[in-house]
Amino acid sequence: MTLLPKDPHGCPYLQLAPMEGVGDSSFRKAMASIGGFDEAVRDFLRVPRQAHIESLARQYTPHEIAPIPLAAQLMGSECDLMAAMAREMEKKGAPRIDLNCGCPSNTVTGKGAGSSLLKEPAFLHEVAQSIVQAVSIPVTLKMRSGFDDTSLFKENLLAAQESGIRYLTLHPRTKADGYGPPAKWDLIAEAKALLTIPVVGNGDILTVADALQMVAHTGCDALMIGRGSIINPFIFHQIKAHYAGVPYVPKWDDLMRYFQVYQDSVPEEIPDKTRVNKLKQLMGFFFKGNEALLAMRQTILTSQYADPSAFMQFALPYLEKGLTFFSRE
Numbered sequence: 001m002t003l004l005p006k007d008p009h010g011c012p013y014l015q016l017a018p019m020e021g022v023g024d025s026s027f028r029k030a031m032a033s034i035g036g037f038d039e040a041v042r043d044f045l046r047v048p049r050q051a052h053i054e055s056l057a058r059q060y061t062p063h064e065i066a067p068i069p070l071a072a073q074l075m076g077s078e079c080d081l082m083a084a085m086a087r088e089m090e091k092k093g094a095p096r097i098d099l100n101c102g103c104p105s106n107t108v109t110g111k112g113a114g115s116s117l118l119k120e121p122a123f124l125h126e127v128a129q130s131i132v133q134a135v136s137i138p139v140t141l142k143m144r145s146g147f148d149d150t151s152l153f154k155e156n157l158l159a160a161q162e163s164g165i166r167y168l169t170l171h172p173r174t175k176a177d178g179y180g181p182p183a184k185w186d187l188i189a190e191a192k193a194l195l196t197i198p199v200v201g202n203g204d205i206l207t208v209a210d211a212l213q214m215v216a217h218t219g220c221d222a223l224m225i226g227r228g229s230i231i232n233p234f235i236f237h238q239i240k241a242h243y244a245g246v247p248y249v250p251k252w253d254d255l256m257r258y259f260q261v262y263q264d265s266v267p268e269e270i271p272d273k274t275r276v277n278k279l280k281q282l283m284g285f286f287f288k289g290n291e292a293l294l295a296m297r298q299t300i301l302t303s304q305y306a307d308p309s310a311f312m313q314f315a316l317p318y319l320e321k322g323l324t325f326f327s328r329e
Ligand SMILES: Cc1cc2nc3c(=O)[nH]c(=O)nc-3n(C[C@H](O)[C@H](O)[C@H](O)COP(=O)(O)O)c2cc1C
Pocket: 017, 018, 019, 020, 021, 022, 023, 042, 043, 044, 073, 100, 101, 102, 103, 142, 171, 202, 203, 204, 205, 224, 225, 226, 227, 228
């Protein structure tokens, strides 16, 4: 059975990308309250040397957004520990384990994990294989196109495939690129031509047109969307509706639920000031993606509220003024 089934209208399998920090549990729950995507990947669980597997594993809740599956992503390079962690994830009910070969953070790459694995295809193969051999659930890998450059791109793709992973997600920027230059979708097409396992296309999908263009240009098997979903939480529904040939108008009530679920899901111990900052971060992305709201973005971001409800009361009229195209029925 395919792991990345298309919907009945031919819409590719849609995944919500892992986004450490911004895309935390509250965000995933808020997104799940709107729906539209088929699966999400949790942000990475770092598996450091001397990791205490059981306590680390507590950070992962496989049924967090049930019935939508939530894959666990691991980042590390100690084969034995990665295998042990993967077994623990499987025991907890993870539907899939994803190996992070993309994180650019220096604290991470310093220890040889994340995008550092792209410097040595043979080592990437070893780490991926240790996970594949440890569990019976599907193992996948998410990678950038290289560390400093793309000179090892093909070697890394083949090393990943030969490790026994089921599919690969490609964010076609090098570690050195960070998030600066546009994602090089040509590289996704190259990966598709080279590999026999499925390839998930990722990077810079902000609109339905981008999603269609990504599929047409690369032939990728599925789509993963990160920042585009913070900017426009309805993007998955819009893509699905396009394939179904039906119009989709986002509902005001859904947007309100999205913000409410987000607020309600922030853990109790988080202080109010931090809650407001989290809401501002989320709103900041949202305002950026809506032309009608762009001019008001600074007003929202520089507002001084210590209480999350007061901040929402303040922000709501701006949303109402800008989002006239939302359905109020
Ligand atoms: C704030 C942030 C945190 C991220 N954290 C992760 C992560 O934990 N694991 C991972 O594989 N990718 C991570 N990424 C990369 C995204 O999953 C994705 O590959 C990248 O943002 C490109 O896709 P997009 O243009 O749709 O956002 C992160 C990206 C951002 C912006």
